[in-house]
Amino acid sequence: MQIQWTKATLIGLAAAALAGAAAAPALAHHSFAMFDNTIDKTLTGTVKKFDWTNPHTFIWLDTSATETWAIEGMSPNFLARRGWSKRTINPGDKISVTLHPLKDGSKGGSFMRLTLPNGQTMSMSGQAQPAQPAPN
Amino acid sequence: MVMRDFVRGACLLGSVLAFALSAGSGDAATPAAAGNQGQSWDAIKTLPAFTGVYELARGRGAPTDGRRDTHAVYTPAGAAQLKAYQATQAAIRAKGGTDDKQTANCLPPGMPQIMDQPYPIEVLLTPGKVTLIQEAYMQVRHIYTDGRPHPEDPDLTFNGDSIGHWEGDTLVIDTVGLAPESILEDGVQHSEKMRIVERWRLSDPNVLEIRTRIEDPGVLAQPWEYVGRYARHADWHIAEYICEQNNRNSVNEKGEAGIRITQ
Numbered sequence: 001m002q003i004q005w006t007k008a009t010l011i012g013l014a015a016a017a018l019a020g021a022a023a024a025p026a027l028a029h030h031s032f033a034m035f036d037n038t039i040d041k042t043l044t045g046t047v048k049k050f051d052w053t054n055p056h057t058f059i060w061l062d063t064s065a066t067e068t069w070a071i072e073g074m075s076p077n078f079l080a081r082r083g084w085s086k087r088t089i090n091p092g093d094k095i096s097v098t099l100h101p102l103k104d105g106s107k108g109g110s111f112m113r114l115t116l117p118n119g120q121t122m123s124m125s126g127q128a129q130p131a132q133p134a135p136n
Numbered sequence: 137m138v139m140r141d142f143v144r145g146a147c148l149l150g151s152v153l154a155f156a157l158s159a160g161s162g163d164a165a166t167p168a169a170a171g172n173q174g175q176s177w178d179a180i181k182t183l184p185a186f187t188g189v190y191e192l193a194r195g196r197g198a199p200t201d202g203r204r205d206t207h208a209v210y211t212p213a214g215a216a217q218l219k220a221y222q223a224t225q226a227a228i229r230a231k232g233g234t235d236d237k238q239t240a241n242c243l244p245p246g247m248p249q250i251m252d253q254p255y256p257i258e259v260l261l262t263p264g265k266v267t268l269i270q271e272a273y274m275q276v277r278h279i280y281t282d283g284r285p286h287p288e289d290p291d292l293t294f295n296g297d298s299i300g301h302w303e304g305d306t307l308v309i310d311t312v313g314l315a316p317e318s319i320l321e322d323g324v325q326h327s328e329k330m331r332i333v334e335r336w337r338l339s340d341p342n343v344l345e346i347r348t349r350i351e352d353p354g355v356l357a358q359p360w361e362y363v364g365r366y367a368r369h370a371d372w373h374i375a376e377y378i379c380e381q382n383n384r385n386s387v388n389e390k391g392e393a394g395i396r397i398t399q
Contacts, residue, residue: 029272030240030385033229034393049399053382055242060399070397072384077255077271077375103232108397 029055035100035110043069047093052076052086059089059111061097071099073111074124082125093117169301174281180261184305184338189374190366191256193343204252204362214324214355221323228392236393237322240386242379244273246294246318247311248332248348251364258374259344266300266307271374279309286312292328294318307336320352327354342368 045063057073073079076086089095094117099109113123174180210218225235239245251257253272260267264282269275279298290297290313297313311332320326330352339345344366351359386394 029242029379029383030387031234031236031393033236034234034395051382054377055379055381055383056385058382058384068399070384070399072395075255075377077377080375081369081372102395102397103234106397108395 032100032110034102034104036103037100037110039101040098040112041101041109042096042098044096045069045094047089047091047095049091050086050089057111059097059114061095067107069097069099070108071097071111072108079124084122088122089114089116169283169303171302171304173283173302174261174263174266176263180263183261183302185341186259186266186307186336186338186344187261189256189258189369189372190344191369191372192252192254193365193367204360204364206360206362208321208324208350208360209357210324211353211355211357214357217324217355218321224391225323228390234393235391236385236387237319237391238317238387239273240383240393242273242383243317244275244294247277247296247314248350249319250275250277250295251346251348255377256369256372256374257366266309269374271377273379274377279307281307286310292316296332305337307334309334309336320350320355324355326352329353339365344368 043061043063045061048060048062048068049058050060051058054075054077057076057079059069059071059073061069061071063069076084079088095114097114098112100112101109111124113121115121172179172182174183208214228235244250245253250270250272253270255271257271258269260269264280266279266281268277268279270277275295277295277298279300281300281302283301284299286297286299292313292315294315294317296311296315296318298309298311300307300309302308309332311334312330314326314328314330314332316325318326318330320330330350333349333351335347335349337345345363346366347361347363349359349361350356384396386396388394
């Protein structure tokens with residue numbers, strides 16, 4: 001009985017983590033109100049640089065010879081636990097990124113998801129690992 | 137029967153002693169503790185296995201949605217602060233701007249908000265002390281369980297002065313001495329009398345349940361109580377988090393947010 005309840009709790013917590021991780025950035029180190037979360041804008045371009053840094057990752061995406069977008073994502077700490085690494089995207093990769101753009105119209109946005117050159121899609125929250133049982 | 141009476145008597149004696157000691161110190165929130173207080177490595181072995189890495193459970197279906205499950209009830213003074221803050225926010229937004237708070241400049245939120253972060257915590261039990269490492273902002277809470285009292289006139293700090301004692305399987309932590317920068321709730325300035333009492337227990341071998349009660353006669357009309365549940369992640373480790381490494385966000389003294397997107 002105790003074990004069954006434990007499992008149920010773990011499954012519940014894991015499901016909660018998967019369902020709710022998208023809401024987590026709102027609790028992070030700054031407000032996301034500067035981004036227009038009513039707009040999903042998709043950009044295609046070439047990765048100039050990928051900042052795998054705290055408190056936020058940044059994808060610098062060249063969308064033309066003269067335009068570079070700065071796309072803010074969650075921290076490497078958060079993403080590393082959800083299937084990302086510093087090598088998930090690399091300079092020169094041709095990727096497509098969906099973001100919530102800055103309300104002021106400048107070339108920046110909040111990361112939503114991307115499609116890698118191999119067709120794989122990455123989000124910030126979709127690959128959260130479930131809670132683990134303690135070693136005994 | 138005799139044994140039970142003895143135990144009951146011992147408990148009663150303990151309670152009376154605890155009450156007498158707490159009355160003597162004038163510190164009702166931290167009565168002298170009975171039972172295993174984890175004063176040695178051997179003693180820790182029979183305490184609940186708190187040591188480990190956890191993350192606050194979030195989202196639909198989570199016990200608390202990763203946020204506080206209740207709202208504060210403020211005194212008129214506290215409510216007025218909150219209202220003024222909301223008016224400031226609205227004014228910034230009316231101009232097309234964005235408001236933000238101190239964490240955008242990498243100041244940590246302090247207690248109690250440091251316990252609500254989307255990052256894991258690690259709990260370590262050592263003789264006479266419980267240490268909580270918070271990944272976000274690389275914060276550490278030092279919780280002394282060796283029976284010491286709070287300093288008489290503690291310096292005010294972001295995470296405050298914490299002492300704890302065990303009540304059976306529950307660790308009770310009393311925190312005072314919180315700096316003005318510690319965020320009770322955005323827009324409400326707590327007083328120097330803010331006191332936070334947490335009750336930590338394993339509600340399940342892999343769930344650290346923390347019941348928090350905040351008192352502040354300055355701004356809270358009644359104690360604010362809420363519960364958070366933290367899921368154990370046995371294969372995680374605490375990572376580095378240097379907020380100043382590449383912080384492109386900011387907030388100015390008017391509460392207006394900025395973002396720097398030039399390389």
